[in-house]
Amino acid sequence: MIGVILMYVVIFGAFFYFVMYRPQKKEQKKMNAMLSSLEIGDSILTSSGFYGIVIDITDDTVIVEFGNNKNCRIPMQKSAIAQVEKANADE
Structure with a gap:
């Protein structure tokens, strides 16, 4: 009886x-x-849905530029990045 219970525990664990x-x-x-x-x-595409360009990178943060005007630069954590498209992908 204990062997059957142990077998079920192993199967469910796996x-x-x-x-x-x-x-x-x-x-x-x-x-x-x-x-x-x-x-x-x-x-990049952030987890909140914003598209931007990486301007600077530190250990755990990046500075991202959003939109057409070059004044909207926001520091954010790297963990907030959902997707990356390389700058030279079309070459």
């Missing part, structure tokens, strides 16, 4: 690992790779 934990880890690795390849001049 199920939760492959369905929940592993895909989340893969997504986090992909996000870290994207943020580590971030360069000045890249076009």
Whole structure:
């Protein structure tokens, strides 16, 4: 009886690992790779839906320029970046 219960615990543990934990880890690795390849001049999409151009990069923050007027520069955390489009992607 205890063997059957232990078998169910192992099966459910493996199920939760492959369905929940592993895909989340893969997504986090992909996000870290994207943020580590971030360069000045890249076009980004923030998690709040704003498009901008990276002007400066520090350890955990970036300064992003939004819109056509060059006066709208806002510092934000790197974790707020949802997508990156490289500046030289069309070459």
